[in-house]
Amino acid sequence: MQQPAGGRPETGGMSAKTASRDAEFTAYLDARQPQLLRTAYLLTGDRHQAEDVLQTSLAKLYLAWDKVRDRDSVDAYVRRIMVNENNSLWRRGWKKREFATEVLPDREFRDEYDEGLGAALWDVVQTLPKKARAVVVLRYYEQLTEAETADLLGISVGTVKSQCSRALAALRERVPAELNPGHREEDR
Amino acid sequence: MSDPEQLLRDALQHRADHTTYDATPVGEVESGARRLRRRRRTVGAGLAAAAAVVVVVVPLAVVANRDPGTDPAPTSTTTPGVPPSSSPPSTTPEPTPELGEPPRIAYAEGDRIHEPDGRVFRLPPGLGVSGFAAYRGGYLVADTRNFEGSVGLTRYDADGREVASWATTGVPVSSADGSVVAWTSYAPLESGITAPTLVHLGSAVGGGPELTQEIDLVQPGVVGVLGDEVVVQAAFAEDVWVTDLTASPRRIESLDRASAVSSALGLVAGSADAGAVGRVVDPATGEVVWERQGVTVGPFSPDGRYAVTTATKGGRREIVEALTGDVVAEVEASGNDDFPTLLELTWEDDAHLLGDLAYNCCAHLARVSLDGSVAPGGLRGDIGGTGFAFAFGS
Numbered sequence: 245m246q247q248p249a250g251g252r253p254e255t256g257g258m259s260a261k262t263a264s265r266d267a268e269f270t271a272y273l274d275a276r277q278p279q280l281l282r283t284a285y286l287l288t289g290d291r292h293q294a295e296d297v298l299q300t301s302l303a304k305l306y307l308a309w310d311k312v313r314d315r316d317s318v319d320a321y322v323r324r325i326m327v328n329e330n331n332s333l334w335r336r337g338w339k340k341r342e343f344a345t346e347v348l349p350d351r352e353f354r355d356e357y358d359e360g361l362g363a364a365l366w367d368v369v370q371t372l373p374k375k376a377r378a379v380v381v382l383r384y385y386e387q388l389t390e391a392e393t394a395d396l397l398g399i400s401v402g403t404v405k406s407q408c409s410r411a412l413a414a415l416r417e418r419v420p421a422e423l424n425p426g427h428r429e430e431d432r
Numbered sequence: 433m434s435d436p437e438q439l440l441r442d443a444l445q446h447r448a449d450h451t452t453y454d455a456t457p458v459g460e461v462e463s464g465a466r467r468l469r470r471r472r473r474t475v476g477a478g479l480a481a482a483a484a485v486v487v488v489v490v491p492l493a494v495v496a497n498r499d500p501g502t503d504p505a506p507t508s509t510t511t512p513g514v515p516p517s518s519s520p521p522s523t524t525p526e527p528t529p530e531l532g533e534p535p536r537i538a539y540a541e542g543d544r545i546h547e548p549d550g551r552v553f554r555l556p557p558g559l560g561v562s563g564f565a566a567y568r569g570g571y572l573v574a575d576t577r578n579f580e581g582s583v584g585l586t587r588y589d590a591d592g593r594e595v596a597s598w599a600t601t602g603v604p605v606s607s608a609d610g611s612v613v614a615w616t617s618y619a620p621l622e623s624g625i626t627a628p629t630l631v632h633l634g635s636a637v638g639g640g641p642e643l644t645q646e647i648d649l650v651q652p653g654v655v656g657v658l659g660d661e662v663v664v665q666a667a668f669a670e671d672v673w674v675t676d677l678t679a680s681p682r683r684i685e686s687l688d689r690a691s692a693v694s695s696a697l698g699l700v701a702g703s704a705d706a707g708a709v710g711r712v713v714d715p716a717t718g719e720v721v722w723e724r725q726g727v728t729v730g731p732f733s734p735d736g737r738y739a740v741t742t743a744t745k746g747g748r749r750e751i752v753e754a755l756t757g758d759v760v761a762e763v764e765a766s767g768n769d770d771f772p773t774l775l776e777l778t779w780e781d782d783a784h785l786l787g788d789l790a791y792n793c794c795a796h797l798a799r800v801s802l803d804g805s806v807a808p809g810g811l812r813g814d815i816g817g818t819g820f821a822f823a824f825g826s
Contacts, residue, residue, distance in 0.1 A: 270458045277455050282448035291451055299456045303464035314669065362443035369444070375576065384437060385444040389744070391689065391707060391728070395667055398583050398601055399562055399576075401691070401728065402777065405747065406788035412436055 269309055272318060273302065280322060286381045287330045289370045301325040323386070324396050327378045361419070368418045372411055379407040532799060534810030537780050539797075539822050540564055541811070545571060554592060559584065563603025563822075565613045567636050570595070572604040572613060585615060601667060602653030608695040608734055610636055614654045614662040616647075631662055633677050645677040656693025656700070658715065663700055665690045672702060674715050686718040687711060692730025692739070697754060701729035701739065710741060712757070722757040729757075735782040738802065749777070751802060761804035778822040786822070 277298070284294035284301075304325050305318070312321050369377060375397075382393045383404070394401045538547050540561035545553040553571060555561065560576030562583060569590035574583050585600035604615040613636045618629035629652060634642035651667035664673045664681070670688035675681035684690070690702035700715045710727040713720050727741040732754055739754040740763075749763040777787040777800065785800040786809050797809035 266458075266462075273456075273458050273461065278453070281453040281455065282451070285451055285453070286444055286448050291453060295454055295456065299461065299464060300468075302456060302461045303468050306461055306465040307469060317669075361439065362446050365440055365443040366447050369440075380440070381444065384441040385448065387441075389707065391703075400603070402787075403562070409788070412440070415440065416436070 297329045364419050368415050376407050376411050380411045532808035532810045565604040565606045567613050574603040601651040605654045607657040614657050616652050643677040655690040658695050663693050684715050686713045694732035694736045696736025733779050733782050763804045764806045
């Protein structure tokens with residue numbers, strides 16, 4: 245991961261309270277941004293969109309920093325903003341960045357050990373509706389509980405359960421049969 | 433976690449870990465925040481004025497007593513342009529052997545609310561429905577939009593016209609007899625709007641005041657209605673409160689989270705010990721009626737005789753005696769064994785539940801009986817769709 249360039253500009257005359265607040269926010273950013281970027285990437289499916297979604301989310305967090313009283317809940321708060329930002333992208337007529345390159349984008353992450361199943365699953369995840377995809381990412385990647393996922397998304401636990409069930413059924417339907425673990429087990 | 437779930441998790445982790453990212457320096461975050469603050473000040477002035485109409489005017493229309501008919505109808509801001517729900521009543525769909533009897537309660541799918549008598553209420557497209565309640569001839573509808581950590585809640589009149597709209601957490605909840613509905617409203621933190629967070633309780637059948645009470649909780653959601661009291665759950669906190677919207681809310685100390693209420697029994701279900709224990713408690717005293725490790729409890733049957741428990745690991749569901757927690761039946765697991773089948777359950781009547789059931793290819797609505805057997809529930813949905821929503825009652 246590229247190291248962040250530059251730092252904050254010198255701000256002489258800052259109050260002690262503001263300095264303490266900014267130091268606390270910076271410490272949070274340094275500690276959690278790498279993980280949040282990964283979550284944002286899984287939500288959006290695009291590295292650049294993920295960076296932009298997270299940047300906007302962190303800006304909103306910065307503005308609300310003093311109001312988030314429970315510091316243990318900051319991650320949950322940011323995840324919620326990220327989900328909402330991702331859901332709102334279409335409203336801004338989001339334009340994908342264009343990068344001139346003579347090298348094909350490394351879209352595939354074929355790992356010799358996963359026999360292509362990981363790539364196939366990822367391809368299907370990208371076709372899920374945004375809400376279902378958010379549930380899948382939060383449950384299976386972030387490993388939030390059903391209750392935590394429901395709280396974060398503002399939906400019922402039952403909806404979380406049904407979304408996960410439907411998503412898994414969709415994966416089962418669309419992943420090529422030869423990649424199905426059960427199918428491969430039968431061949432042995 | 434089952435094998436397919438573990439495969440999915442591994443695939444997501446592998447993808448996320450092997451992608452390179454450009455982290456945002458804190459200076460750029462702060463610059464972005466300053467731009468956002470300037471934009472909000474421009475937009476927020478207009479929104480604040482609109483919010484004030486909704487939030488301030490409603491409390492002014494409230495009186496402390498609850499005699500119906502002593503107050504004028506709540507002030508509303510009608511939004512023209514929404515077509516009325518002029519769909520003619522359709523005949524109740526004929527049951528088919530493979531689908532079974534259709535639901536005997538109202539349900540929502542897509543942008544339509546279907547009543548058991550065949551009436552269809554058409555909503556503006558694209559908003560989705562996460563929950564709804566019949567209200568004063570029309571509906572209160574929580575949608576599936578997520579704006580700044582909330583969902584939208586809209587009141588529609590009997591002609592399908594939007595009366596008012598605001599932000600809420602969760603869904604509107606009816607009392608067991610459908611006579612009153614409770615919901616919350618608040619200004620999301622990120623909106624920049626300053627407005628109180630309110631709990632609302634209104635007569636669903638028309639007439640009478642809407643009661644409101646300001647409540648100092650972050651993004652509260654209504655769990656249920658117990659008589660003339662509302663059970664409220666705070667987000668991001670282990671806080672469960674009961675309020676009659678006149679006196680100060682009181683906390684239910686024996687619960688961290690609430691999941692359901694039974695107005696027939698006057699009991700509240702929820703969890704404690706960071707979700708490790710499912711409990712049923714008396715909200716008046718905090719007394720624990722019963723508890724069980726490793727389950728969540730709810731919902732209760734309308735007559736208060738039964739409840740549903742769901743194992744926090746594995747998702748196994750059981751129907752239990754509501755007052756003791758004794759197991760009556762285990763809900764059948766069905767569908768493809770490679771993928772766990774999970775049901776979202778709502779009581780259809782005192783002896784049946786309805787829930788989403790996903791097979792390999794399809795999604796159905798299923799009907800669960802008290803012996804735990806599962807049968808088709810009369811509706812087929814789209815795999816990957818948003819499923820069915822029901823009116824949420826206590």
